[in-house]
Amino acid sequence: MKFLGTIVDGHVRLDTPSPLPDGLRVSVIPAQADFAPPPTETYEQHLAILRESITRAEAGEQGRSVDDVFADIERQLDLPLTDRK
Numbered sequence: 300m301k302f303l304g305t306i307v308d309g310h311v312r313l314d315t316p317s318p319l320p321d322g323l324r325v326s327v328i329p330a331q332a333d334f335a336p337p338p339t340e341t342y343e344q345h346l347a348i349l350r351e352s353i354t355r356a357e358a359g360e361q362g363r364s365v366d367d368v369f370a371d372i373e374r375q376l377d378l379p380l381t382d383r384k
Contacts, residue, residue, distance in 0.1 A: 303330070 304313040311327060319325070340348070342374050356362040 300314050302315070302319075306310045306312075307359055352361070370380060372378075
């Protein structure tokens, strides 16, 4: 059996109704040959990256205020800017 569909909001939406029962586990293989999933890292690598980021932020080498980050997100999503003060 082969079904085609599209990813919509992180879920597979099939092109046609299917006889598959709800709850059935399936395997999804991207039809686009040029699709490459994001690189993966181990849990230890992830922790090391987070620790380095925290160290640099505490030293003032990097970072942005939470207000700046939220304002950027609100602009990108065309949401009304909120006052967080």
